[in-house]
Amino acid sequence: MSADPCRGAESLMQPYLDRVLTEAEVSRIDVHLQECSYCSDRYVFERSLRTAVKSCCCDEPVPDGFVERLRRRCTDQA
Amino acid sequence: MLLLTDTLAEMASSDPPPGSLAAAAGRDRAEFEEEALVHAEQLYRIALRLTGSPQAAEDLVQDTYLRAFRSWQSYKPGTNLAAWLATIMRNANLDELRRQSRRPVQEPLDDDGDYYLYNRLAESGPQPQDEVLARLSGNAIVSAVGDLPPNFREVVVLVDVGDFSYADAADILGIPIGTVMSRLYRGRRLLKRALADHAGGEAA
Numbered sequence: 001m002s003a004d005p006c007r008g009a010e011s012l013m014q015p016y017l018d019r020v021l022t023e024a025e026v027s028r029i030d031v032h033l034q035e036c037s038y039c040s041d042r043y044v045f046e047r048s049l050r051t052a053v054k055s056c057c058c059d060e061p062v063p064d065g066f067v068e069r070l071r072r073r074c075t076d077q078a
Numbered sequence: 079m080l081l082l083t084d085t086l087a088e089m090a091s092s093d094p095p096p097g098s099l100a101a102a103a104g105r106d107r108a109e110f111e112e113e114a115l116v117h118a119e120q121l122y123r124i125a126l127r128l129t130g131s132p133q134a135a136e137d138l139v140q141d142t143y144l145r146a147f148r149s150w151q152s153y154k155p156g157t158n159l160a161a162w163l164a165t166i167m168r169n170a171n172l173d174e175l176r177r178q179s180r181r182p183v184q185e186p187l188d189d190d191g192d193y194y195l196y197n198r199l200a201e202s203g204p205q206p207q208d209e210v211l212a213r214l215s216g217n218a219i220v221s222a223v224g225d226l227p228p229n230f231r232e233v234v235v236l237v238d239v240g241d242f243s244y245a246d247a248a249d250i251l252g253i254p255i256g257t258v259m260s261r262l263y264r265g266r267r268l269l270k271r272a273l274a275d276h277a278g279g280e281a282a
Binding site for chain 2: 010011013014015018020041042045046048049050052053054056057058059060062063066067069070071073074075077
């Protein structure tokens with residue numbers, strides 16, 4: 001990473017969590033996260049936030065009979 | 079020359095034999111229902127976050143499937159069906175999005191940095207990360223996602239809720255992958271800022 005490794009890690013944190021970085025970039029961040037508690041605390045937080053957003057947004061149940069109503073609409077249409 | 083023969087061959091192979099149209103339509107419908115309905119719940123969750131209400135989400139998904147069935151012939155088997163359906167859903171929803179955002183929303187984004195939310199939540203003293211996160215309620219997260227400007231919200235919802243890749247999201251939205259990335263990162267920052275404001279408001 002560049003002059004300031006923490007800043008470098010921060011700028012790559014989102015693509016790192018999205019798993020779109022090259023192997024070389026990933027291993028540079030991996031090494032840095034092992035050495036730096038400031039960044040690893042924040043990494044853990046960002047990762048849990050991602051999980052929380054996903055689970056909160058998918059928590060609400062699909063309404064009763066939703067797929068059946070949809071199937072019927074498709075069948076009626078044909 | 080080669081191009082013309084290829085095109086003709088392709089046209090011939092995609093034309094159903096005469097007389098079998100009804101049978102083909104029946105087969106199509108069975109195939110469509112079997113393959114496409116598998117993705118209905120995933121699309122519903124995306125629709126729910128895009129529209130904000132269960133009824134509007136269900137209507138949007140129904141509209142999507144009716145449109146999808148009508149253009150089922152244009153789906154290429156073996157390609158990503160969920161992304162194909164999401165593209166149709168996005169188009170179905172586009173008028174509404176356009177209505178909401180008469181012009182592209184450019185949210186001012188000062189240099190808060192990616193850790194803005196963490197830093198704000200941790201201000202009151204160092205805490206373990208899961209405790210910091212526990213201070214955000216599920217409702218706050220859901221409404222913060224719903225309040226994102228539409229062009230950021232759709233990217234965040236597709237990638238972070240719908241699990242689509244950057245490339246799929248780019249196809250679905252018809253924008254370059256670089257635009258997906260910039261909207262996604264910016265959208266996530268807006269989300270964090272909204273959550274930080276929400277947490278700050280509750281504490282005050």
